[in-house]
Amino acid sequence: MITVVVPLYNKASTIERAINSVLVQTVENWELIVVDDGSEDQGAELVSRYNDKRIRLIRQKNSGVATARNVGAKAANSSVLAFLDADDYWATTHLENLEKLITEYPEAVLYGSAYFGVGEDGVARKIKFSGIDELPIRLLITDYFMTVVENGYFLFTSSVAIKKEIFEDLGGFPVGVKSGEDTLTWARLACQGDVAYTKVATSYYMLPNVSLGERKNFLRRPQIPDYVGSELIKLLDSSIKNKMSLQKYIAYWHRIRAMIFLELNERANGYFEIWKAISHDHVKLKDILCCILLLLPLNIRAYFLFNIRKMRGRA
Structure with a gap:
């Protein structure tokens, strides 16, 4: 059963x-x-x-x-x-x-x-x-x-x-x-x-209603301090066979947090999460793009991200 x-x-x-x-x-x-x-x-x-x-x-x-x-x-x-x-x-x-x-x-x-x-x-x-x-x-x-x-x-x-x-x-x-x-x-x-x-x-x-005008209302602000991130790091001390993969997974987690902060227009937190990601993994093109997006005005950034989600079929 x-x-x-x-x-x-x-x-x-x-x-x-x-x-x-x-x-x-x-x-x-x-x-x-x-x-x-x-x-x-x-x-x-x-x-x-x-x-x-x-x-x-x-x-x-x-x-x-x-x-x-x-x-x-x-x-x-x-x-x-x-x-x-x-x-x-x-x-x-x-x-x-x-x-x-x-x-x-x-x-x-x-x-x-x-x-x-x-x-x-x-x-x-x-x-x-x-x-x-x-x-x-x-x-x-x-x-x-x-x-x-x-x-x-x-x-x-x-x-x-x-x-x-x-x-x-x-x-x-x-x-x-x-x-x-x-x-x-x-x-x-x-x-x-x-x-x-x-x-x-x-x-x-x-899927939640994440149209261009309502996206920010849907987003849940990442928790600070980052409990999940700190617990994932603890897993590195366990005897697992895929530690290198886990390092990249932790970086992946921080990149997701960076994107959410980007959409919430919290630039400092966004840059911090990118730095955390890079500390667990090498610099990737998406990190550079995220930093560039953080420099753009909020309305232009939101429109750009909406179209990316739309192309992926997840808008």
Whole structure:
């Protein structure tokens, strides 16, 4: 059996779609735990209306998404956990897709599928990663860090599964992290073993409204001090086989932070993150371009970045 954990906070408009996508799974041996994290809307009431013994609702005061996921995982009765955010949803074969991975690669520490991004127009487009797309349908990724550096984050929370024992030994998701708790969790797992991945896309990620005028309102300011970055550095002291890749991965993390600060017009913080990236990796063209963009007026910079995202299909 697989336990599906859904953290819920003010998602009354989408929680039924998420739950319904679990109800129609081709795999029927599952349980669904929805952890209401102190919602102020009717989301929890909508969950309580489902007449299915496999669905449980846990209520708690608002403590954050990491705590909600950890509470759900602790209450799980099965040995495998799958996570689904309340505004995302799955194809009918998602759990079947993950079960095939678990059967084929029982030694993996993390399992995940490719996924679709659903834009404002409601159209689902598969998020493509050129280096991975050329590989077999199902594969074992032995160097997670370099794979991310070369392709981008090919996993997201609603596309992964993990064995409960491994999740508990890890300590769950780090609590109190405003952004990047999943990034740190997958990195910690990758230090322990390999990641099993399937190119069959069966999860759907609802892309936020990031039109030119609303982009800044969507962005979450990177946490200062950088807890995730400091914890990633600690992983370098562990006995892992891909330390050089981890160095580049840490640089990749700082480059992402630099881009966010760039869009928030926080020049000093942007330059600092570029310097941190270079300290873990050599100077790249994107570092130079980022520095140039930081010199441009905010409106010109925002327009330039919007068009880059649009060309990549992620605007």
